[in-house]
Amino acid sequence: MRAVVMGAGSWGTAMAKVLADSGNDVKIWARRSDLVDQINSNHENSDYLPGITLPSGIRGVTSVAEALADTDLVVCAVPSQSLRGNLEQWREHLPADAILLSLAKGVETSTGMRMSEVIGEVTGFPARQIAVLTGPNLAKEIAQGQPAATVVACVDEDQAKRVQEAVATGYFRPYTNTDVIGCEIGGAAKNVIALACGMASGMGFGENTLATIITRGLAETIRLGMALGADITTLAGLAGIGDLVATCSSPLSRNRSFGARMGEGATLEEAQAATNGQVAEGVKSSSSVLALAELHGVEMPLTQAVHSVCHEGMSVPEMVSSLLGRSTKPEVYGPA
Structure with missing residues (x-):
């Protein structure tokens, strides 16, 4: 699967590593060019996950258009209260058939909406193309390859299974759920x-x-x-x-x-x-x-x-x- 992680914080970076370790083609988007250069040259994100070597196949980009081009899975890895603003900037570049996967955990302060609801409202994507990933997922431990499990939730079980397959590794075990x-x-x-x-x-x-x-x-x-x-x-x-x-x-x-x-x-x-x-x-x-x-x-x-x-x-x-x-x-x- 062709995946992009939109956000290069600790959890976004760890998820990029999981996706790469699972055999996907992975890009990671960040606003800061110095962070992208570090990921591409040193295969590390020392600002958020120091000491963790990232797979060489992960490609960092600063261009939203480049990040979202030809993508099957868009991983939204920005904080919950900034998700709406980011989505408004990404919206025109989102492939119409992509799955949007939220890593953010929160309720939007201004609206009381859950993150999947925010994604649906801003992008116009149907619920069957919106998934969330959650569970006991401390970024540093997962980036270190320590055994962990997670839940991929989507109202469409087949779509949840697609994401499940994309994030499954020897150390990261995903379960599916339709109870978003x-x-x-x-x-x-x-x-x-x-x-x-x-x-x-x-x-x-x-x-x-x-x-x-x-x-x-x-x-x-x-x-x-x-x-x-x-x-x-x-x-x-x-x-x-x-x-x-x-x-x-x-x-x-x-x-x-x-x-x-x-x-x-x-x-x-x-x-x-x-x-x-x-x-x-x-x-x-x-x-x-x-x-x-x-x-x-x-x-x-x-x-x-x-x-x-x-x-x-x-x-x-x-x-x-x-x-x-x-x-x-x-x-x-x-x-x-």
Whole structure:
């Protein structure tokens, strides 16, 4: 398959490597010519994946038209809140029969749309040509060839199988799913819960606390997913609990690490400065996921708490106190 990865961050670069290792013809697009030169000359992206040697067949390009020409699979590897703007620039160059694969995990702040919905609205492509890839996929570990699994979701199972074949390698095992809603909600919500786990860790709390946050975060995700029509079994799998555990537990997770700095007392701006000016996806997603939940009458107290810390000036200790002070109730995972 002829594939192009639009975006040369850590996950986009790792996915380009996976596609090349699977035997595809791979291009990777980046705005910066110095990054493209580095990929073509040194077969490395030292800015985002230092120490990882990329297959020599990966070709870096800066031209959107060149990147998208004669392409079967377009991998959208830009942050969720910038996806719409990028798609508007790419739209006229997209091959009409290509599959568009989203790597972004989030809910658009301005519209409440999931990433597949944004892709469909901007490009006019039918849902059967839009897929998402999600799961416990930490970019550095996958780029190192460590064993991992993922989920390729598309409403058209045959198209999902085409992408599955394109990304399958000896170390990367893809499963298919037609529940796009469940896969996307799991991917968006877990970034917010990972921030909460990082904040708790930064305050010095241990494994009991983290297990509690992960489990209650899963309950929130299930409630929202079910309200939107997701299959609960999706959220019990790789796209739900699998992605949640990896993102909430690993220091390689930007959301977990970002939250930990805030738990140690850093402001949002200080935490951002410590991550080379990059804001964790969960910071913005805490607002958009919360708005989506409120629209559908779903209670998400952890998400509300993270939003309050990131956007309303609440301190992390105050967040913990507010959560512990909530009224006791039965443990339920359904709509109640």
